[in-house]
Amino acid sequence: MRGNKQTQQLARQLFQLSLDNGVLSAERVAGVLAYVEKHAPAKPVALLQAYQRLIAREVARGQAIVEHAGPVDDALLKSIEGAMSQRYHRPVVASGKPNSELLAGLRIRVGDDVFETSVSAQLAALSAAV
Secondary structure, three states: OOOOHHHHHHHHHHHHHOEEOOEEOHHHHHHHHHHHHHOOOOOHHHHHHHHHHHHHHHHHHOEEEEEEOOOOOHHHHHHHHHHHHHHHOOOOEEEEEEOOOOOOOEEEEEOOEEEEOOHHHHHHHHHHHO
16 A cells, blocks of 8 residues: 555655765654654554655665575675775675575575576576577
């Protein structure tokens, strides 16, 4: 359920207020939520849903989910953090997630971007080409 144009615009404005020098601030988010609770807008549920989507997207931009088939050490995760932080020009935190569907290699997801070097993806690409 999407709100109307005014609700979406207000959610974007509240999201901008949640940023501190371009970085999401937990204190500012708490302040925005307190304001919305105190001064209830016309469609509070639609507004909060739109605001939550914007916050979730911003949080996902700062996380690198590293899917792997076997064990991954902390040094590799730190290396991925450094590479992704440099690529996106913002801090990115990497966390490992086992994925039994991968034969070997890694799948890294940062926000909407996916970097994949897994064998299963390469096999799928080969079978699609044939």
